[in-house]
Structures are given as structure tokens and as C-alpha cells.
Amino acid sequence: MEFLIAPIIVALLASALALTISILDKHVNNYGDVEININKGKKVLDVKGGDKLLTTLSSEGVFLPSGCGGRGSCGACKCKISTDIGPVLPTEKPYLSIEEINNNTRLACQIKVKKNLDVYIPEELFNAREFSGIVEEINDLTYDIKEVIVSIGDESIDFVSGRYIQLVVPPYGKIKESTQRAYSISSKPSERNKVAMLIRLVPDGIATTWVHKYMKVGDKLRLIGPFGEFEKSDCESVMICIAGGSGMAPFKSIFHDMLEKGEIDREVWYFFGARTTKDLFLLKEFQEMEKKWPNFHFIPALSDCSPDENWDGEQGLITDVLDKYLKSKITPSKHKEGFLCGSPGMIGACINVLNDNGIKDIFYDNFA
Structure with a gap:
């Protein structure tokens, strides 16, 4: 039993020490007024030093962007810092390539503002902002996935x-402090006064537990964004789209946007992987889309369904x-592009299948 207790005690002591150092640093060290110069003068901030960038x-x-809420576990909050702020931290290295x-390039959640900084961030991030919203609808799509629709009133999101x-x-x-989590937008861009998300319950997940067990219609909340680079290309290549679970969210937005804009000449194959019929949702919505869009093909597949489910669709792993x-x-003669959204494991396996079939242009949005 001792071999189990000892590592736990060490981990607790290390956490307590890190917290103590952080508190002492914040209260004992006074870094004064600091200037942050963004993109060579595009924006200059005069701030108090001492907090994370x-x-x-x-x-x-x-x-x-920060899918983990600043905990250093997603690697999304990258920016370039030309000021010498010391070597890359061990907490940053797993998320940064040699290039x-x-x-x-550094992680903003791991860098403390101690002196004047010259920072570069992508220009499109200047369009991200904070929205105040009210929960308009909460719809149960499966036993563990909810659709949350948030009204942002007179504001407009682009x-x-x-x-x-x-x-x-x-x-x-x-949970004593607020946190942030990233969710793909499932609503259409034309619906400028609301934001919809598909949120799957993750066991012990801080955000998903709140959504599934505490959130109510009428609740006020805050949203920050939009962020990301996942989007369809503007070429005529065949789109091979693969998703699982709440990974359906960005595709729901993309397909409805294409249909609304009349982009129905493009050939799209949408593969959706699930375990059993209990994990399927929005089937009728995409089957109706097939009727309006002759070049759109929806292929749901179950990997673990039983005979009594009466499933007459595709069976097996989505990769197969x-x-x-x-x-x-x-x-086979048409050029194809792959678009994926789901767990890292699913994405990795599907990339292998796409590559084996000669598809090299692949875009994906993975869940951390």
C-alpha cells in the first residue's frame, strides 16, 4: 500500500508548494507598470505586471484561444514573443514544435508578464470578443449529448x-473559480444573433458537468470567440468528412451553410461513427439534406450494435x-480532401486510412 501512498503525498506536496510560490510571487514581487506591444504597434497595452500573459x-x-481555460493542457494559446523572456518551460515543450x-512561439498561459513585451498574434484574433448571452434552449440529443442554443440578443457574431x-x-x-472550454459552433453563420453547441457529458468534466446538471434555460452566460482555422476549402475537391459524437457540430454548421448558399454541386461524403443506436442523433436532418442535395451522402455506421436494435445501416469501425x-x-479519379472532427484516436486512425487511399490534403479539429 505504501508504494501507492508515497507518490500521492509527493504530488500533493508539489501542488501545495507550486500554489504557495504562485501566491507569494503575486503578493511579494511588484512588477509595476508594463507595456505589451502587439504586432509592432497595432495595439499597445499599458498593464500591471504579475499575471499570466x-x-x-x-x-x-x-x-x-484556450480550450483548457489556461491550464496549460491544450496548447492553443500560442503567440510569438520577440522579447527575451528566458528558455521554453517544460510545461510548454509538449505543445511546441522545434520550428x-x-x-x-510560446504559450501565453505559461508566461508571466514581468517586463515590457513585444508580442505577435494572428490578425484574425483581433476579431474575437466576449459576448453576453442567455440560454434559449437545451435539447437532449442522446443520453450524453445536449444541444445548447444561446441567444446573444442585439449583438451579432461574425x-x-x-x-x-x-x-x-x-x-x-x-468548483470555486470560473473556467473556459472550447466547443465547435453548430449553428449557421447566417444566424448571427445566436450560437449553438453540441456538448457531450465527460465524466467529472468541469464544463460538461455544469452544462448537463446545472445549466437551465434563461441562465446568463459569457462566450468568447470565434476561434479556429477549421473550414471547408474553396476548391471543387470531393469532401470526405468523418465525425464521431459531438464532433458532428462543425459539420452541421458547414453543411447547412453550403446548402443555404446553393453550393450543392460539390460532392460530399459524410461518415458518422457511433457505437449503438443510442449514440445516433440528427439522422432525419441529414437524410432530409440528402433529398435536397443530390451530391450529399450521409453514412452513419455502428461499431457495436446488437441484433435487437434492428439497424439496417453500415456496421463496423468507422475506419473500415x-x-x-x-x-x-x-x-477514384476525382481529387479528394479529408475533413475530420472527433477524438485524437479516431482522427489518427482515419488519417491512416485516408493516406492509404491516396488522400493527403487533410484538415481536422480534434478534441483535447
Whole structure:
């Protein structure tokens, strides 16, 4: 039993020490007034030093993506810092390539503002902002996926289908601090006064527990964004789209946007993987889309259904179904692009299948 207790005690002591150091640093060290120069003078911020760069920027209305809420576990809040701020931290290295490190890319959530900084962020991030919203609808799509529709009233959000938004989760229950999590936008860009998300319950997940067990219609909340680079290309290539679970969200937005704009000449194959019929949702919506869009093909597949489910669709792992269709049903002569959204494991396996079938142009949005 001792071999289990000892590591736990060490971890607790290390956490307590890190917290103590952080508190002492904040109260003992006074870094004074600091200037943050963004994109060579595009925006210059005069701020108080001492806080993390991610937090400092957001307090000034400059928002970087952060799927983990600044915990250093997603690697999304990257920016270039030309000022010498010391070596890359061990907490940053897993999320930075050698090229990024050589280009002075850092994680804003891991950098403390201690002196004047010269920072570069992508220009499109200046369009990200904070929205106040009211929960308009909460719809149960499956036993563990809810559709949340948020009205942002007279405000208007401008985004490209495929982007994501950060949901600010307030303190609740034993959770004493607010946090943020990233969710793909499932509504159409033309619906400018609302934001819809598909949120799957993650066991012990701070944000998803709040959404599934505490959130109510009429609740006020905050959203930050839009963020991301996931979107359809403007070429005529065949779109091979693969999703699982709440990974359906960006595709729901993309397909409805294409249909609304009359882009129905483009050939689209949408593979959706699930375990059983209990995990399927929005089937009728996409089957209706097939009727309006002759070049749109929806292929749901179940990997673990039982005979009593009376499922007459595709069965097997989504990778096997995908491979079968690429080899037998989808025209081999046309150029194809892959679009994926789901767990890292699913994405990795599907990339292998796409590559094996000669598809090299692949875009994806993975869940951390």
C-alpha cells in the first residue's frame, strides 16, 4: 500500500508548494507598470505586471484561444514573443514544435508578464470578443449529448462555419473559480444573433458537468470567440468528412451553410461513427439534406450494435466503413480532401486510412 501512498503525498506536496510560490510571487514581487506591444504597434497595452500573459490580454479585450481555460493542457494559446523572456518551460515543450520554438512561439498561459513585451498574434484574433448571452434552449440529443442554443440578443457574431467558441463556466458546487472550454459552433453563420453547441457529458468534466446538471434555460452566460482555422476549402475537391459524437457540430454548421448558399454541386461524403443506436442523433436532418442535395451522402455506421436494435445501416469501425467506400463507391479519379472532427484516436486512425487511399490534403479539429 505504501508504494501507492508515497507518490500521492509527493504530488500533493508539489501542488501545495507550486500554489504557495504562485501566491507569494503575486503578493511579494511588484512588477509595476508594463507595456505589451502587439504586432509592432497595432495595439499597445499599458498593464500591471504579475499575471499570466493570457489573463492579462483577455482583461484588455484581446482574446487568444484556450480550450483548457489556461491550464496549460491544450496548447492553443500560442503567440510569438520577440522579447527575451528566458528558455521554453517544460510545461510548454509538449505543445511546441522545434520550428515554433526557433520562431519564439510560446504559450501565453505559461508566461508571466514581468517586463515590457513585444508580442505577435494572428490578425484574425483581433476579431474575437466576449459576448453576453442567455440560454434559449437545451435539447437532449442522446443520453450524453445536449444541444445548447444561446441567444446573444442585439449583438451579432461574425464567423466562418467550422469555427469554435469558448464557453465561460461560472463557479458552481465545489468548483470555486470560473473556467473556459472550447466547443465547435453548430449553428449557421447566417444566424448571427445566436450560437449553438453540441456538448457531450465527460465524466467529472468541469464544463460538461455544469452544462448537463446545472445549466437551465434563461441562465446568463459569457462566450468568447470565434476561434479556429477549421473550414471547408474553396476548391471543387470531393469532401470526405468523418465525425464521431459531438464532433458532428462543425459539420452541421458547414453543411447547412453550403446548402443555404446553393453550393450543392460539390460532392460530399459524410461518415458518422457511433457505437449503438443510442449514440445516433440528427439522422432525419441529414437524410432530409440528402433529398435536397443530390451530391450529399450521409453514412452513419455502428461499431457495436446488437441484433435487437434492428439497424439496417453500415456496421463496423468507422475506419473500415470509410476504407470500403473509398475503394468501392467513391469515384477514384476525382481529387479528394479529408475533413475530420472527433477524438485524437479516431482522427489518427482515419488519417491512416485516408493516406492509404491516396488522400493527403487533410484538415481536422480534434478534441483535447
